Amino acid sequence: MKNFNYGIEHLTIGICLDIAAGKVKGVINEDAAARIQTSWKEVEKIVHAHLPVYGINTGFGPLCDTRISEEDTSMLQSNILKSHSVGVGKPIAQEIAKLMLITKVHALAQGYSGISPQTLERIIWHIDNDVIPVVPEKGSVGASGDLAPLSHLFLPLIGLGYVNVGDEKHPAGEILKQHNLQPLILGPKEGLALINGTQFILAFAIKAVERLNNALNVADLIGAMSLEGLMGSSRPFDARLHAIRPYKGTKLVAKRLAALLDGSAIGSSHVDCDRVQDPYSLRCMPQVHGASRNAWLHLKELTEIELNSVTDNPVIFNADDTISGGNFHGQPMALPLDYATVAAAELGNIADRRCYLMSEGRYGLPKLLTEHAGLNSGLMIPQYTTAALVTENKTFCFPASADSVPTSLGQEDHVSMGSISGRKLHMVLDNIEYIQAIELLYASQALDFRRPLQSTPVIEGLHQLVRQHVPFIKEDRIFADDINALHQLIIGGKFQSTATEAAQKHNINITDDDEFGIY
Known part of the structure; x- marks a missing residue:
């Protein structure tokens, strides 16, 4: 089986789908491992030096000015996964959730996120063993990262949430025990790195x-x-x-x-x-x-x-050079998804x-298209179905990206709603195929x-x-x-x-x- 080197090689749509299908194996090579380790060590320097960096030793969103003590930085990261797991609705398809895992590994493996090697290894274990987290379909506004769906995606890392093994849903903690695996204790920045990003929209x-x-x-x-x-x-x-x-x-x-x-x-x-x-x-x-x-x-x-x-956000170049920017914002994907829906x-x-x-x-x-019309209706009514489906599709064509509802007490005052854009496109495609x-x-x-x-x-x-x-x-x-x-x-x-x-x-x-x- 061919390998793909996460964080190093150029990932195409086809290769990503092949990794999800088990035709290609995604791996961390020595170069990527070195980058990951370096970035992880830089975060440790930030914590020990008590440098104020968003999400590492501060609260999140409107709590960005609240300082967190060094001894509480790990609890901060597990808390964010729990508190942000607020998704509702039906679970997304397992293939979409697996694509989220794959694309998140590739982003984190580039060495700008301060993730630990151990955490990446565990995510890859989920991919390779088809132990796929259960992720509700609704709850992301497509900015600040796809916070709710990504939180559900990574709850199993800390032994919480649910996973699918084949067609069966199980508590994540039970499956970890079956494989003699312990829940991870997240280090500084890791929870934020996991849930900040556009991987729900992207998948x-x-x-x-x-x-x-x-x-x-x-x-x-x-x-x-x-x-x-x-x-x-x-x-x-x-x-x-x-x-x-x-x-x-x-x-x-x-x-x-x-x-x-x-x-x-x-x-x-x-x-x-x-x-x-x-x-x-x-x-x-x-x-x-x-x-x-x-x-x-x-x-x-x-x-x-x-x-x-x-x-991710913040992006870690080194302990003295971190940038709190907006790379998590889904607008660059929301607009083309709405265009593709039309x-x-x-x-x-x-x-x-x-x-x-x-x-x-x-x-x-x-x-x-019938030789005996009258007694037979022939192909009269199937066109009623196409008429119904094209009209339903028109109702899906309103661009989600044209709307924005401020969140996080106004700190996040413009959001993309790109998660809805992505989901609506698939609803239209469902109808197109019929x-x-x-x-x-x-x-x-x-x-x-x-x-x-x-x-x-x-x-x-x-x-x-x-x-x-x-x-x-x-x-x-x-x-x-x-x-x-x-x-x-x-x-x-x-x-x-x-x-x-x-x-x-x-x-x-x-x-x-x-x-x-x-x-």
Whole structure:
């Protein structure tokens, strides 16, 4: 298994996800260990010299002017974990909590936080053994660090809180005893170092980059299938058109769509038709899907910067040089997460319009995509679901980062609310994946009405995959079962992998440019 050196190497989104999946092992090498040890010793100097430094020998937030005695500095750090564990709501997914652990280790291992080697070793033990702390989803305002969720994340270090082992929840103290481990006694600055940071926001961003990337790729594939079902034109995807308005995302989508449709018998069958131009939901896929890709690219860039940043406070350069700043503030991530939420929602908006278009009975397709409308409702009602989901997504598009409620008796008078931005983006993505499953149901049905004409190898391969799980609709049935089956193909990666395999087999280039990757 390949190793990744925490605190030393550049951490990408892909590598971070691989560590969480157990494909890569994160380690502390000698260089990182030396930095960590040096920073830890500098904090000890501060304590012994009685130098006033926030959070080491002072209280927190509005209590920053309250001095703490040397003998109480350790109790101060355990108290902060307990008092700040105020999260509510359902637990976050275990993968998100594990990403929080990984990103926190990488930030602390850079040697600016005064964390002890022992504490980092224990966090890595949790990662390597999949003993994942239980973290409530709500309670962070996205500044001062993600205080509440990070406090819950690290309660197990001192034998408190809960952990998941597999699918079972246990008191952390019990699991430590089973492994012959003692709760840690935190040293000066350690509690603050653990909970000051943006790792809750960051973990949601990392997973969102992966999920939105998949949704963008799937949008192009299903969009191409819908276009073929509607006998649309591939002319709007000509590279020359996009060279004179050269947005990166737009050019990529146009290139992918052109490659997916090149050589289609369905496409060549209507080159002399009298349709002048297609509706926007077909013709403008490069502009709409591409704009969402541009937003994704921005989110990916900023997420990777955050992945390799120190978001602690205060930052320890040495005992005589500490800075109480604002690197914990979530605003740099809150804004792009809100932007990406709108970008994701737009994939659903345009997909819903294509579903509606395929149900209208235009362009040679039967109304509601059924040959026996009346006795059968056909694909009338699935579009109601897409309509409901796109509207729900619109309600999630209000930017959380546009709001700020002062906290900490006014000491923390502007906060990012980025934790909410991250969570809302995933709510939108949940809906997008169902909307795409419904469009896939429509597109596959529409393609069947174009027989005996065939599309291209990739599109035909995807159609065959669908028909292995969802048969052609001859009469009404419980369409929720079909939607759920297609949803599993999309979120499980089978839909995307089938397209990739077919493209490689037939030398069709639909791969993303390197810039649009996550490694």
